[in-house]
Each structure stands twice: as C-alpha cells, then as structure tokens.
Amino acid sequence: MAETRSVAEPYRDARQQRDAAMLGMYVFLGSEIMLFGGLFAVAAVMRLLHPAEVVEASKALHVWIGAVNTAVLLTSSLFVALAVDCAKGGRRRGTGAWLFSAASLGAVFLAIKVYEYSLEHAEGLLPGLGAPLKVSTPVQRAFMDLYLVATGLHALHLLIGILLLLVIAIRAASGRLLLPERAIVPVTAGLYWHLVDVIWVFLYPILYLAR
Amino acid sequence: MTALQERPEQADRHDRGLSETDTERQSYLRAGHSLGSWFFTRDHKRIAILYLFAITAFFMIGGAAAALMRLDLLTSAGDLLTNEGYNRAFTIHGVIMVWFFLIPSIPNTFGNFLVPLMIGARDLAFPRLNLLSWYIFVLAGGFTLFVLIAGGVDTGWTFYTPLSSMFSHGNVVLAAVAVFIAGFSSILTGLNFIVTVHKLRCPGMTWDRLPLFVWAIYATSLILVLATPVLSITLVLIAAERLFGLGIFDPKLGGDPLLYQHLFWFYSHPAVYIMVLPALGVVSELVAAAARKPVFGYKFVAGSSIAIAVIGFFVWGHHMFVAGQSMYASAVFSFLSLAVAVPSGIKVYNWAATLYKGHISLDPPFLYGMTFIGLFVVGGLTGLMLAMLAVDVHVHDTYFVVAHFHYIMVGGTVSAFFGALHYWWPKIVGRTYPLVWGRLAAIFIFLGFNLTFFPQFLLGYLGMPRRYHVYAPEFQMLHVLSSAGASLLGLAYLMPLVYLTWSMRYGAPAGDNPWDATGLEWTTPSPPPKHNFDEIPVVDRPPYDYEIEMEGEDG
Amino acid sequence: MSGPLSLWPEQASGYGGEIDLFVIAFTVLIAALSAPVFVVIVLFAAKYRRGRPADREHPQDRNVWLEVSWSIIPFFALIGFFVWSTDLFARLYHPPKDALEIDVVARQWMWKFQHPEGQSEINELHVPTGEPVKLVMASQDVIHSLYIPALRLKQDVVPGRYTVLWFNADKPGTYRLACAEFCGTDHSVMGGSFVVQTPAEYARWLQQSTVDRSLAAQGGALFRGRGCSGCHGPASTVKAPPLEGLFGKPVALEGGATIIADEQYIRDSILLPQKQVAAGYPAIMPTFENVLSEEDVLKIVAYIKSLGPGDLTQ
Amino acid sequence: MQKTVSFVFVWFALVLLLAATVTASFMLKGPAGLAVSLGIAFGKSGLIYWHYMHLNEEEGLQRIAALGAGAWLLILFAFVCADYLTR
Known part of the structure; x- marks a missing residue:
C-alpha cells in the first residue's frame, strides 16, 4: 500500500487496477468464508448428533452480552461504510475519523469479549485454561471447545482488522494516502471488516441462540 | 524443421557457452545479478525460478524418503528401519510430496512463468503477493524440515484423528503448522491466477482463445481458493486439541472421528485435482505442439477442466467407503466418482484424436506427454475400479490404492512436469538441451515407473495393506521387483537434472520459437525480457492456429 | 500362505468369488476402454510422424457427436457396473438375523475376539463354515480396520461406535487377518490369523478353550458389580428404565423421537447417557466412560441382549 | 448525502433484525427456531453484502466471486449432513 502512483506495473489503466483489486479481495473473502465454513459444518454436525445437549450448552452462554456485541459490530460496519464514502469523495479527515471510530468499536467488542470469557471462566465453562470444568455433560464440553475456537478465531480476525483500519486511518488523515485516487485501499479493507462482521452475524445465532 | 534440430555452425560450437547472445543480455535472467535482485524480485519469471529451486529440493528430500522405504521393503521383516522409523519415513514422504512438491509443482513454476506470457500480460495481477507467496511457502518448508530434524511425525500425511490428536508421539503440531502455512501460499497463488486470468488478458485474448494450459491453471486456482481453507481450519482444530485439549473430534466428548475425515477429504480430494489438472493442461499444449494441429475439440477440453474442478468437490466420500459412513452416502459418492471419469475421458480421447493427420514429432516433450497419457489412463481406470463400492471394500488401504494414486500423481503429474520442463526449458533459459538424452530419460522414466508401481497393483489385490513395513513372506518377490523399478526410476529422474544443467551453459541458443509452436509465449525472445512484451500484443487468431502444411514439405 | x-x-467365501468375478469383468471393461487409446496413439505416432508422407487432407479439429458419444457410451457401461457393485456392497449392510455374533475389540496393537459362549482369543479368530458370522466391533483407542483378504472384506473400527462386518466362510483353512487403517507404531504387526473350521472342529475348539462363563454371564457380573443393578434392578427405588426385553424394541425418547434399542443405543446410554434419554425418566444416569472398557461394555450389551421379559424380576 | 442516509437506514434495519432474532430465540424452539435465526442471519448478511460491501455497484463477475464461496459451502453441508442423517 506504499503506492502513490495511481497505476502500478502490470496494469494498463486505473480502472483495470481497481477491478483487479476488488475481485482479488472478494476472492480472498471467499476463502475466509470457506475457513469459517469448516467450523460451521462442525457446529451443524454437533447439533445433528446431539440436539438436546447442544441446546442446553447454548443456554449457558451470555445471550445479552452476545447481543450487545453484535450491535457493536454492526455499528462499526456502518462507520466503515461511511468512511469509505468519505474516501471516495476525497474527504481525508472524515475518512480518518470514521475509520478510527470503527476500529475503536472493534476494540470495544474485544474488551466485552474478554469480559465475557472471564465470566465463563469463573463459571467453570471455559476449557483449555487448566481450571476445573463444571460442564454437565461431555457434549457441553465439546460445545464449549467449539465456542472457544470459533470466537477465538473470529477475535483474531477482528484484531487484524482493527490494526488494518488504524493504519489506514492514520495514513488517510495525514494525507499520505492519496484520496480519492487510492480510495481502493479503504474500500478493500472495509470489505474485510464487513466480512468479519458477517461471520459474527452467523456465529451469534448458531452459538448463543440454539434453542 | 524445428530450429532445435538445426545444429549450430561449427564456429559457434567452439564458442558456445562462452558467448552470451544479445537476447540473453536483455533477458529477465540478466536483469540484475545481485542476490537481492532475485530474492526481492517481483518478476513472475524469476519467482517461478525461485519456486523451481524450492520444489526441486523438496522433490529430492521426498524422493530420499521414498528410497529409504523401498530399501526397507526389500525384506519382509523390515530389517532396515524400526516400526516407528518407517512410519516417520512414509509420513514425511507424503507430507513433502503432497504439499511441497505436487501441489505447487506445475502451477507455481510453469503457471507463474507462463500464464502472463500466454495471456499477453506483463506480470501477474499482484506481483508482490506472488513474492510473498513464495516466502510463505519457504517458511512452511522450513517448518517441515525442522519437523524432520526434530525427529519427524508418525501419523501419515492424512493426520487422521484420534491418532493424530490424542495418541501420536510425533511433532504433529509442528507438521500441522507447516501445512497450514503452506496453505496460505496456495490460497494467495490461486487468488493471483484467478484475478490475472480475469483482468489482465491482452486485447483479443477472449476466453475461447485462451491456451488450454491457462484454462487448467484457472480451474486449479478455483480449487486452491475454495478447498484449502477447509484444510486450514481442520488443522487448526487438530492443533487446538493437541495443545489445549479442545477435543472437537474426541469420541469421548460425543465427537465423531469421521467428521474429521469429511473435512479433510473435502480438501484433499479436490487437492488431487490441484495436482493433476495443471498436468492435463500441460499435456494439451504438448500434444498440440507435437502434432502441429489445433487440439481436437478445444471447447470440450477447456470445459472438461472446469467440469473436473467442480465435480471434484462432490466425490470426497469415496475415501470413506469402509470408514463407517452411511451406506446411502457411499452409494451417492460412488456414482458421482464415476461422473468425474467423463471429463477425464474426454481429454484422453480428444488428445488421441488430435494426433490424427498431424505432423507428429517424437521429441522429448511429446514422449513425456505420451508417458503421461499412458500412465494417467491406467491410474484413472483403476481409480474407477476403486470407486466401485464392493471392490473398494477389498482393496481400500492396500497397495492397490498406493499404486493407483502413484500412477496419477507420479506417472501423471510428475511426467507432465518433466514434459513441461522439456518443452519450455528453451524459453526459460534460452538454450537447448540434447534431444537424445531427453528421449532416453523419458523412456527410462516410463519403464522404471511401470516396474515400480505395476507390481503394487498385484500386491494390493493380494491383500498387502499400505503403511506396512513388516509383511507376509509371499509378498516379497513383488516388493523386490518394485524396489528394483524404483532404483531405475530414481536414476531416470536424475538424468534431466544433469543435461538440463549442462545445457544452461553449453546448449545452443534456442531462438524465439524452437518448436515452431503457436502461443504468445513463443512470440517473445528466449529467454524473455523483464517485461515480457515491448508492446502488449493483440490477438486476432484462434488458439493453436497451425497453418496446414503440405505433406513431405519438411521431409 | 506359500512361497x-x-x-x-486365496478365497474363503462365496462372496469373495463374486468380488473376483466382478473385478475380472471390470478389468475387461477398462481394457476395452483404454486399448483403443493406446493403439491409436502408437498408430498415429507412426503413421503421421513428421516428415513422413501420409494423407493429411481435411484434418478435423472438432466433431461434437463423436465427442459426446465417447463421453456418454462408457458412462452407461459404467452405470451397469455401478449397479452390480452397489448391490454386492449393500449386502454387507444386511447381516442375517440368526448370525453367530462375535465381539471384536481393537486396541493399539492387538485384536481381541469374544465368542458368545465366553471364549476369547487374541489376534486369532476361529469361525465355523456354513454359518453366517457377524462381528460387532469396537475400538478402545484409535481407528483400526479389520481386514480379511480371503473374504475380500474390511471394515474400519471406529472409537465411539460399533461397526459391523458379516460373512459366511465356506472353505476351511488358515488365512491372514490384518489391520488396514494406520494406527500408530506397530500398525504393521497388528495382524494374525483367521481360522475357518468345519462346524465339528469349531465345536471342539470351543470346548478346548478355557472359559468360565458365557459373555452374557460375564456382563451380568459387571452389571451387578459396577452398580448398574442398583438403579435398573427390580428392588430399586430409583426410577430407571427397565431393561428386560429391551433389545430390538423401539424406545420413546425425551423430545418425541423414537429409536430402536440396538447395540449402539445401549453403548451410548452407558457411556454418553445424556445423548438419548428415555421419555418419562429423569436424566440422572452418570457416564461410565472412565469406569468401563469397550470390552466390558460389549459384555454388558451381551447381558442386556440376553434379558428376556421378566428376567430381572425373578 | 444520499448514501449516508441509506447507510444509516441499513444499520437501523440490521439492529431491528438483531432484536428480532433475539426475541425469536425466546419464542421458538427446535428446527423452527433454527430456521428463523438462520434466515435472519442470511437477511442481515444480505444487507451488509448488498449495501456495505458494494455489491449493488459491482458487475456480475464480482458478485459471483463474492457469493460463490457461500454457495460452495452448501456442497460441504449437504453431503456431510446427508451422511449423518442416513446412517
């Protein structure tokens, strides 16, 4: 992203370059969908094999914390969308400010998530940390394993997204990122952010709302 | 007659190897001599060379592991290695050959080198991503070598749970990390090719003028992007189980080991097509160039690549017929596996038809192409036999399966890799190699291969399970035969290494188009300049547009 | 086993013969499909070699009908074979009701076989000719696979569930059995012999083998010793489902579903008791996961299978 | 400005759908509950894809690339579930 020229080596014109970047990002996000898809398949099989126990296990999660976190992420997506709109219009300060707000909301999400983990840890629900577990059945244990892997992987993606947005926010605000010529940079980063949001939109009902 | 067969002038002969041609001076090979100019290059051709070095090294390591196994299998008591040692040998053989040789072999070397040249582009869509992909690959390879040094891993390349997650004593986590990282390289490479083929074709290069090799690489890339992430997440789950005890497949927690197999084969069956589709693309090029004719039924051959890529995603369950999957699922997977035979069959029959009324040259690329076709047909048809449920119950997990997939992977993909190497070598280095040696190597590979792997079909049907190094004495003769073949095969694989290296310095300059072939890559100088084309070409002709020659014209 | x-x-069952026949027929088919390719390639390579005069007028570069026909015709031939092989395969999933049942427990790195009369053997399986034999298989650790080449049969043995293999051996002799699924260090020596005997020899072998009690009786001892009878017994005050005559009957589950009480159901009820809770009973049964081995569970299953109506109330 | 307004409307719809899915989880159980919660999740991601992820402005190729993987996952789901449901 150090490019300041608007057309780089293999491309003939800016339009071609922009299309390639968009297509590349969509394809990359497709691979991310497949990555989480494996986890969703695990969740589906778990529910098929042990429907009643999965529902019981899901009831032990904090529905309302999850709901608040969903709202936080949805709002951050709105901010990113607004930032991208600013970037396309060449409004540097607006771009930086919205991106920064979105990244902050991402951090809020992570903070809430950590708080939620600590609650679950105290309740003896969170495996993998050596503390004695108070899960009632083996399947609940397996469900919590899946919960930890899925939300952990999502949190990792979000963390990457936060760093990405912060870097772009600073570069945009300081003018090192030429706008609107290089608006493609916030646009593609925004696509990534929205996808992380979409994944949470599915994780939330599958993990928290199994009834 | 092709330029290759024209011997250079006598004066040239004394001189060659010492003098550098003008073309060479302006080529990508001479565009910078420092190490940095190679290791920080963004030129797709140089990255292809970097890959070529890396995978050659891995091919040799994987081959050494195979040699060790074949040596051990000479006696039925397995005198050379311990049980554990043998398990580690075949695991490292599998892991290295699958992820560090076969999957990147043709796409990352020839795909990288040729796709931009063939579609009239100056580079891939994301040159930096391309270089990053190589570094990720090398990092993953480093991890693998570290696993090797640290004592190896003993689960087989399939990492089946709960053996890998709860019982193995090997470095499963490290190996999983290595493959996980290699997966990123695969995904980024696939993504790069997809975008390049969509967005960087030169004017006039419509989809129905695309070389069949590019079609094949495109289909491969779709699989790379769609299948690899599923493997990645599956490996994450295994590592999580070993590191933190997060037992998602643990039967004691109500998990199902078969779920692991479903996820693993959802990747690994399409991965077979990652390995073989580029080879099919190469052979289409070789056959057309050797026959000097358009490939018979271009549209069918191009479409069959896509069909194989798509249908390849619907058949993974045929690895699980005796694993305890539902009988109905098995029947459906068996049927769909037969469906893959249709596009594969189309290709083979169409290649045969391409030769009809051609002007066939028996140069090394063609011989490798024929080696491919012969061995691929045997591998494919025995694959159909394996898709038959009742037969699979008997031969599943035996040497029959081992023989079958080596006919496809080694007989097929590796032969095509060597075919590609012999066909495009003059383009890559700008020099020609001795054709006689090329032909000899091809013949030795064909013979050595069959001697190695045909006896394994018999072994398998006799009931010799795979991954055994202590076996019943009645299998010994066939094993000795197989090991003898493997020695021949190993030597045959070393031959090209010698004469191709020799040719880089002493070979005659190749000229732009030594095979007199069509395709944009042959319109550039050999070796091509850094930016491929001074002016982006414009295509106004169908692919493989060989002019009709009159008989005896070149006699 | 020779030379x-x-x-x-070698072949030890009629089913094995049918597989061989299928394989030979299929080999003929693939020879028929591939021979033209090989012949044509060699022929063309010779006839149309570059520089050789030949008739090269009007070369074609496509012929849709030809291409469609060589895609479709082999496919139809294959469908015939598919039906044939799937029919053979489906038989494996329908063991006869009156089959002799032998329990198999696999672990790293041995096979244990338990005959219904209580005889057990390691890495050696004796069966009679002329009688269908059904193996109910469990794994104590990783995935194994019981492979008997002379029967042309194998089946993976998966931890956490029972898999079944059945056959009808008809030729006395000693054959190999092996583990076909890679299972760790000593995988390649996890094998043994499969001994097919005439019914008379088999009966003699059963008698010679030392045994104190039948499998079901051993299971009954466990049933009492591990405290199962405390709740499931007739004198119990705890409300637990009765087990007499349970096997093979439909069970109504909490949540409305119904399941047939087969071996797998009984196993799961012992090891994963919350998975399927019988309707009308509190879900209070503890898991016996760490108390009972797969062998023990199979014995208890045999015991519960042996319980007729009213057996426990005596 | 036009866009800003539509973005905020989409956000409002997303939050409403979130409220709907939480409410539904208290009222519906079993397959019906699952169907509704997944349906709402698809609705929400549809809104995000269409408006926030620019699919309303992109050409067919990009739309296929963006949604293709989701469709591809159905293969995995269909066949894996088919196995478990017919065992």
Whole structure:
C-alpha cells in the first residue's frame, strides 16, 4: 500500500487496477468464508448428533452480552461504510475519523469479549485454561471447545482488522494516502471488516441462540 | 524443421557457452545479478525460478524418503528401519510430496512463468503477493524440515484423528503448522491466477482463445481458493486439541472421528485435482505442439477442466467407503466418482484424436506427454475400479490404492512436469538441451515407473495393506521387483537434472520459437525480457492456429 | 500362505468369488476402454510422424457427436457396473438375523475376539463354515480396520461406535487377518490369523478353550458389580428404565423421537447417557466412560441382549 | 448525502433484525427456531453484502466471486449432513 502512483506495473489503466483489486479481495473473502465454513459444518454436525445437549450448552452462554456485541459490530460496519464514502469523495479527515471510530468499536467488542470469557471462566465453562470444568455433560464440553475456537478465531480476525483500519486511518488523515485516487485501499479493507462482521452475524445465532 | 534440430555452425560450437547472445543480455535472467535482485524480485519469471529451486529440493528430500522405504521393503521383516522409523519415513514422504512438491509443482513454476506470457500480460495481477507467496511457502518448508530434524511425525500425511490428536508421539503440531502455512501460499497463488486470468488478458485474448494450459491453471486456482481453507481450519482444530485439549473430534466428548475425515477429504480430494489438472493442461499444449494441429475439440477440453474442478468437490466420500459412513452416502459418492471419469475421458480421447493427420514429432516433450497419457489412463481406470463400492471394500488401504494414486500423481503429474520442463526449458533459459538424452530419460522414466508401481497393483489385490513395513513372506518377490523399478526410476529422474544443467551453459541458443509452436509465449525472445512484451500484443487468431502444411514439405 | 511369490489371493467365501468375478469383468471393461487409446496413439505416432508422407487432407479439429458419444457410451457401461457393485456392497449392510455374533475389540496393537459362549482369543479368530458370522466391533483407542483378504472384506473400527462386518466362510483353512487403517507404531504387526473350521472342529475348539462363563454371564457380573443393578434392578427405588426385553424394541425418547434399542443405543446410554434419554425418566444416569472398557461394555450389551421379559424380576 | 442516509437506514434495519432474532430465540424452539435465526442471519448478511460491501455497484463477475464461496459451502453441508442423517 506504499503506492502513490495511481497505476502500478502490470496494469494498463486505473480502472483495470481497481477491478483487479476488488475481485482479488472478494476472492480472498471467499476463502475466509470457506475457513469459517469448516467450523460451521462442525457446529451443524454437533447439533445433528446431539440436539438436546447442544441446546442446553447454548443456554449457558451470555445471550445479552452476545447481543450487545453484535450491535457493536454492526455499528462499526456502518462507520466503515461511511468512511469509505468519505474516501471516495476525497474527504481525508472524515475518512480518518470514521475509520478510527470503527476500529475503536472493534476494540470495544474485544474488551466485552474478554469480559465475557472471564465470566465463563469463573463459571467453570471455559476449557483449555487448566481450571476445573463444571460442564454437565461431555457434549457441553465439546460445545464449549467449539465456542472457544470459533470466537477465538473470529477475535483474531477482528484484531487484524482493527490494526488494518488504524493504519489506514492514520495514513488517510495525514494525507499520505492519496484520496480519492487510492480510495481502493479503504474500500478493500472495509470489505474485510464487513466480512468479519458477517461471520459474527452467523456465529451469534448458531452459538448463543440454539434453542 | 524445428530450429532445435538445426545444429549450430561449427564456429559457434567452439564458442558456445562462452558467448552470451544479445537476447540473453536483455533477458529477465540478466536483469540484475545481485542476490537481492532475485530474492526481492517481483518478476513472475524469476519467482517461478525461485519456486523451481524450492520444489526441486523438496522433490529430492521426498524422493530420499521414498528410497529409504523401498530399501526397507526389500525384506519382509523390515530389517532396515524400526516400526516407528518407517512410519516417520512414509509420513514425511507424503507430507513433502503432497504439499511441497505436487501441489505447487506445475502451477507455481510453469503457471507463474507462463500464464502472463500466454495471456499477453506483463506480470501477474499482484506481483508482490506472488513474492510473498513464495516466502510463505519457504517458511512452511522450513517448518517441515525442522519437523524432520526434530525427529519427524508418525501419523501419515492424512493426520487422521484420534491418532493424530490424542495418541501420536510425533511433532504433529509442528507438521500441522507447516501445512497450514503452506496453505496460505496456495490460497494467495490461486487468488493471483484467478484475478490475472480475469483482468489482465491482452486485447483479443477472449476466453475461447485462451491456451488450454491457462484454462487448467484457472480451474486449479478455483480449487486452491475454495478447498484449502477447509484444510486450514481442520488443522487448526487438530492443533487446538493437541495443545489445549479442545477435543472437537474426541469420541469421548460425543465427537465423531469421521467428521474429521469429511473435512479433510473435502480438501484433499479436490487437492488431487490441484495436482493433476495443471498436468492435463500441460499435456494439451504438448500434444498440440507435437502434432502441429489445433487440439481436437478445444471447447470440450477447456470445459472438461472446469467440469473436473467442480465435480471434484462432490466425490470426497469415496475415501470413506469402509470408514463407517452411511451406506446411502457411499452409494451417492460412488456414482458421482464415476461422473468425474467423463471429463477425464474426454481429454484422453480428444488428445488421441488430435494426433490424427498431424505432423507428429517424437521429441522429448511429446514422449513425456505420451508417458503421461499412458500412465494417467491406467491410474484413472483403476481409480474407477476403486470407486466401485464392493471392490473398494477389498482393496481400500492396500497397495492397490498406493499404486493407483502413484500412477496419477507420479506417472501423471510428475511426467507432465518433466514434459513441461522439456518443452519450455528453451524459453526459460534460452538454450537447448540434447534431444537424445531427453528421449532416453523419458523412456527410462516410463519403464522404471511401470516396474515400480505395476507390481503394487498385484500386491494390493493380494491383500498387502499400505503403511506396512513388516509383511507376509509371499509378498516379497513383488516388493523386490518394485524396489528394483524404483532404483531405475530414481536414476531416470536424475538424468534431466544433469543435461538440463549442462545445457544452461553449453546448449545452443534456442531462438524465439524452437518448436515452431503457436502461443504468445513463443512470440517473445528466449529467454524473455523483464517485461515480457515491448508492446502488449493483440490477438486476432484462434488458439493453436497451425497453418496446414503440405505433406513431405519438411521431409 | 506359500512361497515368496503369489499372484492371486486365496478365497474363503462365496462372496469373495463374486468380488473376483466382478473385478475380472471390470478389468475387461477398462481394457476395452483404454486399448483403443493406446493403439491409436502408437498408430498415429507412426503413421503421421513428421516428415513422413501420409494423407493429411481435411484434418478435423472438432466433431461434437463423436465427442459426446465417447463421453456418454462408457458412462452407461459404467452405470451397469455401478449397479452390480452397489448391490454386492449393500449386502454387507444386511447381516442375517440368526448370525453367530462375535465381539471384536481393537486396541493399539492387538485384536481381541469374544465368542458368545465366553471364549476369547487374541489376534486369532476361529469361525465355523456354513454359518453366517457377524462381528460387532469396537475400538478402545484409535481407528483400526479389520481386514480379511480371503473374504475380500474390511471394515474400519471406529472409537465411539460399533461397526459391523458379516460373512459366511465356506472353505476351511488358515488365512491372514490384518489391520488396514494406520494406527500408530506397530500398525504393521497388528495382524494374525483367521481360522475357518468345519462346524465339528469349531465345536471342539470351543470346548478346548478355557472359559468360565458365557459373555452374557460375564456382563451380568459387571452389571451387578459396577452398580448398574442398583438403579435398573427390580428392588430399586430409583426410577430407571427397565431393561428386560429391551433389545430390538423401539424406545420413546425425551423430545418425541423414537429409536430402536440396538447395540449402539445401549453403548451410548452407558457411556454418553445424556445423548438419548428415555421419555418419562429423569436424566440422572452418570457416564461410565472412565469406569468401563469397550470390552466390558460389549459384555454388558451381551447381558442386556440376553434379558428376556421378566428376567430381572425373578 | 444520499448514501449516508441509506447507510444509516441499513444499520437501523440490521439492529431491528438483531432484536428480532433475539426475541425469536425466546419464542421458538427446535428446527423452527433454527430456521428463523438462520434466515435472519442470511437477511442481515444480505444487507451488509448488498449495501456495505458494494455489491449493488459491482458487475456480475464480482458478485459471483463474492457469493460463490457461500454457495460452495452448501456442497460441504449437504453431503456431510446427508451422511449423518442416513446412517
């Protein structure tokens, strides 16, 4: 992203370059969908094999914390969308400010998530940390394993997204990122952010709302 | 007659190897001599060379592991290695050959080198991503070598749970990390090719003028992007189980080991097509160039690549017929596996038809192409036999399966890799190699291969399970035969290494188009300049547009 | 088992013969499909070699009908074989009701076989000719696979569930059995012999083998010793489902579903008791996961299978 | 400005759908509950894809690339579930 020229080596014109970047990002996000898809398949099989126990296990999660976190992420997506709109219009300060707000909301999400983990840890629900577990059945244990892997992987993606947005926010605000010529940079980063949001939109009902 | 067969002038002969041609001076090979100019290059051709070095090294390591196994299998008591040692040998053989040789072999070397040249582009869509992909690959390879040094891993390349997650004593986590990282390289490479083929074709290069090799690489890339992430997440789950005890497949927690197999084969069956589709693309090029004719039924051959890529995603369950999957699922997977035979069959029959009324040259690329076709047909048809449920119950997990997939992977993909190497070598280095040696190597590979792997079909049907190094004495003769073949095969694989290296310095300059072939890559100088084309070409002709020659014209 | 070289495996069942027939027929088919390719390639390569005069007028570069026909015709031939093989395969999933049942427990790195009369053997399986034999298989650790080449049969043995293999051996002799699924260090020596005997010899072998009690009786001892009878017994005050005559009957589950009480159901009820809770009973049964081995569970299953209506109330 | 307004409307719809899915989880159980919660999740991601992820402005190729993987996952789901449901 150090490019300041608007057309780089293999491309003939800016339009071609922009299309390639968009297509590349969509394809990359497709691979991310497949990555989480494996986890969703695990969740589906778990529910098929042990429907009643999965529902019981899901009831032990904090529905309302999850709901608040969903709202936080949805709002951050709105901010990113607004930032991208600013970037396309060449409004540097607006771009930086919205991106920064979105990244902050991402951090809020992570903070809430950590708080939620600590609650679950105290309740003896969170495996993998050596503390004695108070899960009632083996399947609940397996469900919590899946919960930890899925939300952990999502949190990792979000963390990457936060760093990405912060870097772009600073570069945009300081003018090192030429706008609107290089608006493609916030646009593609925004696509990534929205996808992380979409994944949470599915994780939330599958993990928290199994009834 | 092709330029290759024209011997250079006598004066040239004394001189060659010492003098550098003008073309060479302006080529990508001479565009910078420092190490940095190679290791920080963004030129797709140089990255292809970097890959070529890396995978050659891995091919040799994987081959050494195979040699060790074949040596051990000479006696039925397995005198050379311990049980554990043998398990580690075949695991490292599998892991290295699958992820560090076969999957990147043709796409990352020839795909990288040729796709931009063939579609009239100056580079891939994301040159930096391309270089990053190589570094990720090398990092993953480093991890693998570290696993090797640290004592190896003993689960087989399939990492089946709960053996890998709860019982193995090997470095499963490290190996999983290595493959996980290699997966990123695969995904980024696939993504790069997809975008390049969509967005960087030169004017006039419509989809129905695309070389069949590019079609094949495109289909491969779709699989790379769609299948690899599923493997990645599956490996994450295994590592999580070993590191933190997060037992998602643990039967004691109500998990199902078969779920692991479903996820693993959802990747690994399409991965077979990652390995073989580029080879099919190469052979289409070789056959057309050797026959000097358009490939018979271009549209069918191009479409069959896509069909194989798509249908390849619907058949993974045929690895699980005796694993305890539902009988109905098995029947459906068996049927769909037969469906893959249709596009594969189309290709083979169409290649045969391409030769009809051609002007066939028996140069090394063609011989490798024929080696491919012969061995691929045997591998494919025995694959159909394996898709038959009742037969699979008997031969599943035996040497029959081992023989079958080596006919496809080694007989097929590796032969095509060597075919590609012999066909495009003059383009890559700008020099020609001795054709006689090329032909000899091809013949030795064909013979050595069959001697190695045909006896394994018999072994398998006799009931010799795979991954055994202590076996019943009645299998010994066939094993000795197989090991003898493997020695021949190993030597045959070393031959090209010698004469191709020799040719880089002493070979005659190749000229732009030594095979007199069509395709944009042959319109550039050999070796091509850094930016491929001074002016982006414009295509106004169908692919493989060989002019009709009159008989005896070149006699 | 003879000499250092053999080219065709021994055959110990009629089913094995049918597989061989199928394989030979299929080999003929693939020869028919591939021979033209090989012949044509060699022929063309010779006839149309570059520089050789030949008739090269009007070369075609496409012919849709030809291409469609060589895609479709082999496919139809294959469908015939598919039906044939799937029919053979489906038989494996329908063991006869009156089959002799032998329990199999696999672990790293041995096979244990338990006959219904209580005889057990390691890495050796004796069966009679002329009688269908059904193996109910469990794994104590990783995935194994019981492979008997002379029967042309194998089946993976998966931890956490029972898999079944059945056959009807008809030729007395000693054959190999092996583990076909890679299972760790000593995988390649996890094998043994499969001994097919005439019914008379088999009966004699059963008698010679030392045994104190039948499998079901051993299961009954466990049933009492591990405290199962405390709740499931007639004198119990705890409300637990009765087990007499349970096997093979439909069970109504909490949540409305119904399940047939087969071996797998009984196993799951012992090891994963919350998975399927019988309707009308509190879900209070503890898991016996760490108390009972797969062998023990199979014995208890045999015991519960042996319980007729009213057996426990006596 | 036009866009800003539509973005905020989409956000409002997303939050409403979130409220709907939480409410539904208290009222519906079993397959019906699952169907509704997944349906709402698809609705929400549809809104995000269409408006926030620019699919309303992109050409067919990009739309296929963006949604293709989701469709591809159905293969995995269909066949894996088919196995478990017919065992």
